[in-house]
Amino acid sequence: MKTKGEELRDELTRVMQEHARNHPTEPTFFPPELVESVVKYVQEQRAQGISVAECSQELRMSQSRLHYWLYGRKKKVGASMQRRPPALRPVQVSAELVPVYDGVPERRYMVRSPAGWEVKDLTLKELTEIMRGLV
Numbered sequence: 001m002k003t004k005g006e007e008l009r010d011e012l013t014r015v016m017q018e019h020a021r022n023h024p025t026e027p028t029f030f031p032p033e034l035v036e037s038v039v040k041y042v043q044e045q046r047a048q049g050i051s052v053a054e055c056s057q058e059l060r061m062s063q064s065r066l067h068y069w070l071y072g073r074k075k076k077v078g079a080s081m082q083r084r085p086p087a088l089r090p091v092q093v094s095a096e097l098v099p100v101y102d103g104v105p106e107r108r109y110m111v112r113s114p115a116g117w118e119v120k121d122l123t124l125k126e127l128t129e130i131m132r133g134l135v
Contacts, residue, residue, distance in 0.1 A: 005045075008038055009059045039069050090114050091134070093127065 002010070011034060019028045042055045052070065056063040092112040097105040098121075109122040111130055119130065 004041055005055075005058045008034075008041055012038070012059060012061055035069055038066070042066065042070060091131075 012030070015030055015034065016028055019026075038059065038061075042052065045055050046052065052066055053063055056066045059066070091114070093109055094112075095107050095109050098108050100106050107124070108120075109124065109127040110118060110120045111122065111127065112118045122130070
């Protein structure tokens, strides 16, 4: 009878071989259920004092991939699943007509943030750049 580690190793090997046969130029894709099973198994092994390096040898997979599955994957998957729309930032924009060298009045803008800082004497192009930068 096979141990849990041997079953996972055999399944990982099967997935890698099948993927290499069907998609030799693409990186290997592992089913999320298999990844979760491997992560659960490694966590159980670590609770018994077995290192990640020993688990990677037992499962015959790279230690870096196993490490990513254990630690890095949660951050990226969680961040992408919980993506929120950008929050609007409250600012005050005011404008005034000012004389310029050619005699034709131009509109100049001022931005005031909720924190109290102000930026004055902006052209429309400069105001647009600042507002886009706040998103």
